[in-house]
Amino acid sequence: xxxxxxxxxxxxxxxALQEEMNDAPIAGVTYESLLGALDEFLQSDENVRKLENxxxxxxxxxxxxxxxxxxxxxxxxxxxxxxxxxxxxxxxxSRLGKVRKSERKTGLTRKRKEEEPDPGGSxx
Numbered sequence: 001x002x003x004x005x006x007x008x009x010x011x012x013x014x015x016a017l018q019e020e021m022n023d024a025p026i027a028g029v030t031y032e033s034l035l036g037a038l039d040e041f042l043q044s045d046e047n048v049r050k051l052e053n054x055x056x057x058x059x060x061x062x063x064x065x066x067x068x069x070x071x072x073x074x075x076x077x078x079x080x081x082x083x084x085x086x087x088x089x090x091x092x093x094s095r096l097g098k099v100r101k102s103e104r105k106t107g108l109t110r111k112r113k114e115e116e117p118d119p120g121g122s123x124x
Contacts, residue, residue: 003045010038 001009017031024030077096080086086093088101 007038007042010034010041014038 014031014034017026017029017034021031023032025033077093077098080090080092080096081088090100093100094103
């Protein structure tokens with residue numbers, strides 16, 4: 001049962017209690033106690049909606065701050081690369097989690113495919 005369904009059902013239950021029982025309890029539940037429970041649920045539901053909206057807004061702020069941090073980190077890395085004191089082979093690059101130029105391996109190496117004999121085989 002969804003939250004919207006339970007609200008609709010609770011209102012029907014309230015109407016039935018009011019019309020049939022005239023403030024008398026049934027199974028220990030009065031109109032007032034059911035109405036109070038519904039009001040508490042509606043208040044809690046409203047609080048959840050507000051917090052979800054706040055969380056959505058905070059996620060947007062977090063994303064912007066993430067992008068700003070990422071940009072500053074990129075600029076720092078590029079700054080070390082471009083600085084005459086450091087350059088592409090500076091030990092500081094290793095601390096940044098990057099690979100220094102002297103530690104790079106040379107290009108890709110691929111095994112040559114062995115030439116397979118022609119299955120149709122042309123014989124001379």
